[in-house]
Amino acid sequence: MTAHEEIDLKRFIRHVPDFPKPGILFYDISTLMRNPDAWQLAMGRLARQVAPLKPDLLAAVESRGFLTAAPLADRLGCGLLMLRKCGKLPGETISHTYDLEYGSDTLEIQADAIQPGQRVVVMDDLLATGGTLAASVALLRKAGANVVGASVMVELTSLGGRNKVDAPVSTLLTYKE
Ligand SMILES: O=P(O)(O)OC[C@H]1O[C@H](OP(=O)(O)OP(=O)(O)O)[C@H](O)[C@@H]1O
Numbered sequence: 001m002t003a004h005e006e007i008d009l010k011r012f013i014r015h016v017p018d019f020p021k022p023g024i025l026f027y028d029i030s031t032l033m034r035n036p037d038a039w040q041l042a043m044g045r046l047a048r049q050v051a052p053l054k055p056d057l058l059a060a061v062e063s064r065g066f067l068t069a070a071p072l073a074d075r076l077g078c079g080l081l082m083l084r085k086c087g088k089l090p091g092e093t094i095s096h097t098y099d100l101e102y103g104s105d106t107l108e109i110q111a112d113a114i115q116p117g118q119r120v121v122v123m124d125d126l127l128a129t130g131g132t133l134a135a136s137v138a139l140l141r142k143a144g145a146n147v148v149g150a151s152v153m154v155e156l157t158s159l160g161g162r163n164k165v166d167a168p169v170s171t172l173l174t175y176k177e
């Protein structure tokens with residue numbers, strides 16, 4: 001076992017009570033990203049999880065999904081596309097509105113982002129209610145993707161979010177809350 005494999009990544013995730021609203025326990029990945037060994041280990045583990053899906057493209061969910069998807073696409077040698085919040089992407093877009101643990105939002109994709117049938121894995125930092133990943137999968141299918149999976153670092157299992165996601169979900173760290 002290498003020193004890397006001994007690292008418990010949960011130690012690096014800060015829990016912030018009552019952010020961004022009273023009653024929400026916020027799982028902050030900033031503290032994980034700041035530690036080079038922990039971040040490299042997290043990306044290595046994600047790469048091992050996602051590689052067997054053989055994606056043509058990773059779909060990165062704005063904004064924290066960008067942070068995991070970009071280094072992973074580089075490691076896996078696949079393409080990268082952005083699922084952005086409303087009004088940020090040029091050209092023709094397709095959109096989908098969804099509920100969050102603490103509000104609602106709209107995601108968009110460029111209409112020409114995907115060649116029909118391309119294998120796509122959706123990437124985000126965290127799965128809570130599952131609204132974001134469910135919306136992402138729906139959007140990607142509308143755009144012609146073959147969605148072969150969804151991958152997050154952190155899953156809050158008590159919210160049952162994975163049941164909303166119509167694709168296999170893989171996670172690195174789970175919390176019962
Ligand atoms: O499973 P859900 O209940 O949908 O919640 C998970 C989503 O919430 C957070 O994003 P947020 O909308 O806070 O945006 P950010 O990434 O820009 O901080 C997180 O990064 C996920 O995208």
Ligand SMILES: Nc1ncnc2[nH]cnc12
Binds near residue numbers: 027
């Ligand atoms: N509890 C939480 N912590 C961090 N990001 C989130 N996104 C949705 N719920 C969250």
